Amino acid sequence: MGFKLGQDIIDFLRGKRCLSDFILYKYKNPLPQPSKKQKAQTYYVEILSDCNLQCALCAFSHREIFERKHGKMPKEKFLAILDKIQNESPGATVSPYHHCEPTLHPELPEYVAEIKKRGFNCLISMNFNYLNRLEDLLKSRPDTLEISVSGFYQETYSKAHIGGNIETVKQNMKILREAMDKLQIFPRVEVIYHMYKDNIDEDFDKMKEFTQGLGFVFFPCWSRSINTELSLKYLREKGFSKYKGKTLDWFDNLPPLKNVYLDTMEKRMLHVPQDYLNGKLEKIHINECPCNRRVVNIKWTGEIELCSWTFDDRFVVGDYLKTDLEELYKARNESLICKECLANNYALYTNYVDMDGLDKNISKKLGRELPADRINGGGNY
Numbered sequence: 417m418g419f420k421l422g423q424d425i426i427d428f429l430r431g432k433r434c435l436s437d438f439i440l441y442k443y444k445n446p447l448p449q450p451s452k453k454q455k456a457q458t459y460y461v462e463i464l465s466d467c468n469l470q471c472a473l474c475a476f477s478h479r480e481i482f483e484r485k486h487g488k489m490p491k492e493k494f495l496a497i498l499d500k501i502q503n504e505s506p507g508a509t510v511s512p513y514h515h516c517e518p519t520l521h522p523e524l525p526e527y528v529a530e531i532k533k534r535g536f537n538c539l540i541s542m543n544f545n546y547l548n549r550l551e552d553l554l555k556s557r558p559d560t561l562e563i564s565v566s567g568f569y570q571e572t573y574s575k576a577h578i579g580g581n582i583e584t585v586k587q588n589m590k591i592l593r594e595a596m597d598k599l600q601i602f603p604r605v606e607v608i609y610h611m612y613k614d615n616i617d618e619d620f621d622k623m624k625e626f627t628q629g630l631g632f633v634f635f636p637c638w639s640r641s642i643n644t645e646l647s648l649k650y651l652r653e654k655g656f657s658k659y660k661g662k663t664l665d666w667f668d669n670l671p672p673l674k675n676v677y678l679d680t681m682e683k684r685m686l687h688v689p690q691d692y693l694n695g696k697l698e699k700i701h702i703n704e705c706p707c708n709r710r711v712v713n714i715k716w717t718g719e720i721e722l723c724s725w726t727f728d729d730r731f732v733v734g735d736y737l738k739t740d741l742e743e744l745y746k747a748r749n750e751s752l753i754c755k756e757c758l759a760n761n762y763a764l765y766t767n768y769v770d771m772d773g774l775d776k777n778i779s780k781k782l783g784r785e786l787p788a789d790r791i792n793g794g795g796n797y
């Protein structure tokens with residue numbers, strides 16, 4: 417850790433909390449905390465491996481360079497996984513997606529119903545370019561539906577959500593509103609608006625008005641590069657990486673990043689990983705991932721993925737049904753890719769640490785003050 421132990425951190429650690437917990441506490445936006453009865457607070461269960469888009473910053477836009485199996489999780493395996501989660505983390509949040517578009521699964525409503533039957537909180541994130549059994553999905557009672565967008569007009573939206581159609585998304589949002597009113601079932605609907613340099617003016621205002629007109633929550637946030645492999649390659653290729661330790665041979669030998677990724681990072685992004693290697697955050701170094709003992713990601717094969725942000729099948733820990741979560745936490749502390757991530761403060765970047773500093777930095781890059789509804793990484797307005 418790069419700064420002196422003050423009384424605030426001493427008091428915090430007396431509660432037997434780790435240093436990464438303190439960083440999240442001190443610099444805003446703490447992750448959800450598991451209760452004493454839970455081994456983890458959030459579980460992402462990937463019910464299928466497919467997506468209908470190839471977003472500019474997502475690993476799907478580089479899918480051919482990675483090793484990644486394709487398929488759907490059998491329902492029997494899904495039920496067994498839910499039973500194990502219920503045993504080790506009652507009351508946790510269980511989301512039936514990870515690196516995928518969950519609406520593509522033909523039995524999504526049945527999978528959600530099984531999640532709710534066990535008393536879990538259920539959040540579903542989707543690009544909403546495809547509707548499948550929407551009324552059945554609402555009847556399965558998910559708690560939260562997140563819809564990811566990056567513009568009001570197609571010209572803007574298509575830069576990040578490659579392959580998507582914002583007019584289809586907006587029409588599907590209207591259909592969702594009508595279905596909710598018809599069935600009198602009202603999950604929380606959040607429209608997650610990814611902010612870039614070129615979509616925070618008219619596109620922003622129009623989508624905010626459209627979203628709130630439907631009675632949904634408009635939640636803007638600064639777009640991030642949230643795939644570990646692509647982000648660490650980017651830091652390496654641009655000479656920003658601070659990691660000096662041993663690396664993985666196969667990862668070293670992956671092809672260079674594509675222009676679609678580099679152009680987005682260099683021309684559109686206001687929130688980039690190297691910002692967390694400068695200023696006051698440059699002096700902060702944590703040696704345990706903030707997601708440890710909080711978040712578990714289970715692939716459609718039933719294997720545990722190393723972290724929320726890795727994509728390649730070579731980053732697996734073991735079969736979830738046969739693996740104690742302590743093995744996952746140990747693997748995260750020992751993995752070479754995790755060491756590289758921590759050395760580059762990438763774990764702080766993915767969790768929006770230091771929101772005030774982030775907003776000041778972005779205002780400086782823009783050369784103008786940010787309107788109130790575009791600061792603090794977004795929020796519920």
